Amino acid sequence: MLALAAAVAAPAHAQPYPNKPIRLVVPFPAGGATDIFARAVSQKLGERLATSVVVDNKPGAGGSIGSDIVAKAPADGYTLLLATTSTHSIGPSFATSKLPYDAVADFTPIAHVGSAPSIMLVPNSAPVKNVKEWVEYARKNPGKLNYASSGNGTIVHLGAEYFKAQAGLFLVHIPYRGTALAIPDLISGKIDVLFDSLPSGLPHVKEGRLKALGITSAKRSPLLPELPAISESVPGYETVTWFGMYGPKGLPADVVSRINTAVNQALQDPDVKDRLARLGIEPAGGTPQQFAAMTDADRAKWKKIINERKLQAD
Known part of the structure; x- marks a missing residue:
């Protein structure tokens, strides 16, 4: 009986990724920039992954509530995060002790999606x-x-x-x-x-x-x-927001590669490129390693600004 149960269960377990809908957590409210960006790419991303990508808004605490949900989710590729400069560059440099997650250790970088x-x-x-x-x-x-x-x-x-x-x-x-x-x-x-x-x-x-x-x-x-x-009018002033996709820590390399490829393909879709251009968003793309290097550099930049300008939380 046990052997029969194992034989029946094996094919389901071995099904290729993805075989069910993917939840894309947006850590800010509907109607904001991150939400707009997520909805601009989710349909085409789903088409390339042959499943549906469902946008799930989980706002609050500067984006840390939604980010923490993904940090604590199973590393199976079915719960992803559309992160921003706020959640993974400024937050860690600004209030590390107050964040419920580690922006580096608790996530797997997948792709730099764009900037605005x-x-x-x-x-x-x-x-x-x-x-x-x-x-x-x-x-x-x-x-x-x-x-x-x-x-x-x-x-x-x-x-x-x-x-x-x-x-x-x-x-x-x-x-x-x-x-x-x-x-x-x-x-x-x-x-x-x-x-x-x-x-x-x-x-x-x-x-x-x-x-x-x-x-x-x-x-x-x-x-x-x-x-x-x-x-x-204010010399030296410049800020840009990046948007990027993460999974929980420990996401399998083959799943990361599958999602990264789909993201890059979606960003090259003419409809997506046109929609993002009209929104003032510059598509990015690239490898997970390039995304990780970019966020490391951006985090260091903001840490320097915060320390030099003595910027503080309220």
């Missing part, structure tokens, strides 16, 4: 037309203006703190569980400024709900050539 700059957004009611005027306005009102973030230790938080340090400003931090949740308050004027990722912030600018004053990339974006780089 952010834009400086203000309410339409703001009495300014550009970054220079906003800086002057903030200097005349020290401590009276605030900025929103997607949580402590995120790229949105640190990007704003870096801006404060470079421009010599005093602004009050108002953390949210994601930038999508902060947008209504920014539109109403309860929030004075938000450094939101281009994919999630741009639609509000195009539809006339918010004003964009500058972009955080070193140079102007082809998508918004009329929008100045913030560095034109």
Whole structure:
């Protein structure tokens, strides 16, 4: 009887990966940049893996709640994470003792999916037309203006703190569980400024709900050539958000290779490339080793900025 049970069970166990739906955890709310990115690539990724890829939003604590879910998931390739600069570069450098996971030891790098700059957004009611005027306005009102973030230790938080340090400003931090949740308050004027990722912030600018004053990339974006780089008014300022895919630690090499190949293929799909371009996202791709090296370098860069500027959590 035992031999018969083993014989029946063996073929099911030996089925090639994947043989059921894959859960892609997004550690930020629906409507934010990470969510938009995940939904832009998940369908094509699923087609190449011959299964469905289900986006599952698990926001909170600057992305650490969703990240921790994946860190503690079985290493079978059916629970993946779309991570960002916030969860795996800034978070570990900013508040290592507070994170429930180790950004290096608890994950298996799979692929660098893409990168995007952010834009400086203000309410339409703001009495300014550009970054220079906003800086002057903030200097005349020290401590009276605030900025929103997607949580402590995120790229949105640190990007704003870096801006404060470079421009010599005093602004009050108002953390949210994601930038999508902060947008209504920014539109109403309860929030004075938000450094939101281009994919999630741009639609509000195009539809006339918010004003964009500058972009955080070193140079102007082809998508918004009329929008100045913030560095034109605040020299040396630059931040870019990367998006990448991880699995739990111990993910088998053949599974990593299978997903990495599918990600690279999906990023080359004309529909995906067109959609990402319209969102202001630059597709990446490459090997897991290249992804790991990139995140190591980015983590070191942010650690240096945090230490030099004495940036602190609230």
